Amino acid sequence: MLLLSLNWWREKDPRTPLGTAYLYSWLSRTDLWPMVKVGFLDATVADPVTRVVQRIKAADPSILGIGVYVWNNPVVRQVLSSLRVEGYRGKIVLGGPEISYATEDLPAEFPDADYFVKGEGETAFEEVLRANLGGRKAEGPGVFTPRYSPIAGQAHLPKGVEPVQPQSLPELLPLIVKDGFGRIELQRGCLFACSFCAFPFKDRVFTEFGMGTLREDLRQLRLAGVRQLAVLDPILFLHKERAMTMLRALAEELPGTRFEIQSRPEHLDAALIDQLARMDVLLECGIQSLDPIVERAIRRAGDPGTIDASLRLLQERGVDFEAHLIFGLPFQTVGSLFQDVDYLLGFHPRRLRLFPLLDHRGTTLSRETQTVYHGRMTFSNSFPRQVEETEWMPRNAIASLKRLHHELEVGTDAVTALERARTVLPGCQGNGEPILWA
Ligand code: B12
Ligand SMILES: C[S@@+](CC[C@H](N)C(=O)[O-])C[C@H]1O[C@@H](n2cnc3c(N)ncnc32)[C@H](O)[C@@H]1O
Structure with missing residues (x-):
């Protein structure tokens, strides 16, 4: 069996993504293991x-498993049709977010x-x-x-039952760690x-892994450099006591490591921020x-007072943080976007990131673009489908914001990039009176 990953190319990324590594580590603990041979x-x-098709054909697996993500969806389709044209007869199994979020259109796609x-x-x-x-034919929950x-x-x-962590398998470590990352x-x-998010897994089943093997798993990562x-x-910070235990384990088992951790600021408190300040964290x-009107529309409400307090504490304690906004919501x-931009810049984030809204298949927002x-x-037709124009943001403003997005991504200083953007963006001084979100 062959697990194919078609990755978004970044120099720093390890060769094997966790999506397929987890399939391998799970199978390695089943009674099937002696009967199967797995390749990546x-x-x-x-x-x-x-070239990809040649490599698959050279391996000639009886089962080919592929993780389908928004960045590889069209490539997967091309690979599959070429493979079949070239006479590949093995079973093809597709998983990943693009499959989890899709519906009846899958067989046609x-x-x-x-x-x-x-x-x-x-x-x-x-x-x-x-x-x-x-x-026999496979069946059961989630298999179609x-x-x-x-x-x-x-x-x-x-x-x-928990997944088997890939870092617990020595043979996987060189595949999931590269140059210390x-x-x-x-x-x-x-x-x-x-409403905009395509986070796996769609039905919102949420599991916090037990901490039985956490320290051992982290030690394996340390040994892997x-x-x-x-x-x-x-x-991660939803349940504060658990989050604190995790942070301590990370800090103690991987000293000298830089951690990149996602957080909604409203989930933080002073104790967690203190702990973060003792670590090397982004x-x-x-x-x-x-903007409360936008937040309501995207089903994303965070208490403004808590968000403000957390951002203030992050700044005060010198925790390195990025602030992300989406435009085209x-x-x-x-005006609403720049109100947020100006407010956030007041906390001096290490980096401000402005993402063009993506229409991810199967999300509530994607459905709403067809209804309400x-x-x-309007979105582009190529993958990933990016916002081009909305009733509330004109096409030329979105085009300028996309240029700003790129500038910020390549590391142009936010203040300089924003100053330039403001000269071409009508309405970026706000909607009138400044609103104090806090
Ligand atoms: C690492 C990562 C990246 C890496 C890419 C790594 C790579 N391999 O190329 C980087 C940083 C480059 C990246 C970039 C982007 N990403 Co990203 N990324 C992630 C992240 C954080 C982790 C993926 C992961 O390892 N998950 C853990 C594993 C265990 O979960 P999993 O991958 O879903 O795998 C499970 C199942 O899906 C399934 N499965 C997976 N593969 C297979 C294969 C088979 C055969 C089977 C049976 C099952 C199966 O089983 C696995 C185990 O249960 C996810 C969020 C997340 N936490 O998942 C977002 C996520 C995948 N990214 C996403 C997005 C939108 C992007 C960007 C488009 C963001 C942007 N605005 O630019 C860019 C893509 C570049 C571009 N412009 O097109 C979305 C994807 C939505 C989608 N429909 O695909 C996610 C879900 C985040 C989100 N909430 O929006 N990303
Ligand atoms: C991998 S996501 C992590 C999202 C994070 N869990 C959150 O609190 O929403 C990283 C960033 O991508 C952006 N993003 C997520 N979904 C998006 C979408 N549909 N369109 C554009 N940007 C998106 C958001 O700015 C988000 O903070």
């Missing part, structure tokens, strides 16, 4: 399709696939292997053949339902918008 084929979306796995891949992929070995209808519902690990997942899912660790979880604060004007916002929001 890690390529990037920039690699020529013909990927006519060459044999199975679609929605949700957590571990047990569902195991079922596909068992079925293949037993000469193209003819199965409806393609709805997701696979999850049974209650109380690695990633770790400490919980699965997210409890929130922000990790000096920079990205924690993938969006709401906190990635997803703000998205602080429903009801968001240029029909004709009021």
Whole structure:
């Protein structure tokens, strides 16, 4: 069996993403292990399709598993159709967020696939292997053949059962750590339902992994030379006591390491910020918008007082943090966006990031663009589908904001980049009276 990843190319990324590494580590603990041979084929979306197809054909696996994400969706389709044209007869299994979030259109979109796995891949992929070995059709939660209808519902690990952490397997460490950089997942899912977000897994099942093996897993990462660790979880600070235990474990087991951790500022408190200040941390604060009208529209409400207090404390304690905003959201004007920009710059974040709204398939917002916002929001047709114009933000303003986005991403100083942007963006001085969100 071959696990193919088609990655978004970045120099620093380890060769194998955790999505497929988790499938391997799970299978390694099942009774199937002696009967299967698993290989990774890690390529990037920039690699020529013909080369990827050649490599798959050379391995000639009986099962080919692919993680489908927004950045590789069109490439996966090209790879699959070339593979079939070239006579590949093995079973093709697709999983990942683009599959988890899709609906009835899947068979038409990927006519060459044999199975679609929605949700957590571990047990569902195991079922596909068992079925293949037993000469039967795979079935069960989250496993669909193209003819199965409806393609709805997701696979999850049974209650109380946790995934097998890839860092616990020595053979995986060189694949998931590169030049001292690695990633770790400490919980699965997210409890929130922000309308724009395509966070796996769609049905909001949320599991916090137990801490039984945490320290040992972190020690393995230290032995593998990790000096920079990205924690993938969006709401790590939701439960403060647990978050504090995790932070202490990270700090003690991986001394001298820089941690990249996501947080909604409203989930932080003084004790957590104190602990963060003792560590080498980059906190990635997803703000998205602080305009109450926009927040209501995207189902993202954070108490402004708590957000303000957290940002103030982060600044005071010298914790390095990024602030993220999205532009092109429903009801968001240029004035509203810049009100947020100016407010956030007051806390001197290490980096301000402004993302163009992406229309991710299967999200509430994507559905709304076909209903309540029909004709009021326009997106590009290429992947990922980016906002181009909204009733509230003109096309030329969005085009300028995309240039600003790129400038900020390549590290242009925020104040300089924003000053330039302001000269071409009408309405960026705010909607009138400054609103004190706090
Ligand atoms: C690491 C990461 C990246 C890396 C990419 C790494 C790479 N391999 O190329 C980087 C930093 C480059 C990146 C970039 C982007 N990312 Co990103 N990223 C992530 C992140 C944080 C972690 C992925 C991960 O390892 N998850 C942990 C594993 C265990 O979960 P998983 O991947 O979903 O895998 C499980 C299942 O999906 C399934 N599965 C996965 N593969 C397979 C394969 C088979 C065969 C089967 C059966 C099952 C299966 O089983 C796995 C185990 O249960 C996720 C958020 C998250 N926490 O998941 C976002 C996420 C994947 N990214 C996302 C987005 C939108 C982006 C960007 C477009 C952001 C932007 N605005 O530019 C860019 C892409 C570049 C571009 N401009 O197009 C979205 C994807 C939505 C989608 N539909 O694909 C996510 C979900 C974040 C979000 N909430 O919006 N990203
Ligand atoms: C990987 S996401 C992490 C999101 C974070 N968990 C949060 O609190 O929303 C990183 C950033 O991508 C941006 N982002 C997420 N979904 C987006 C979308 N649909 N369109 C554009 N940007 C998006 C947000 O600014 C977010 O903070």
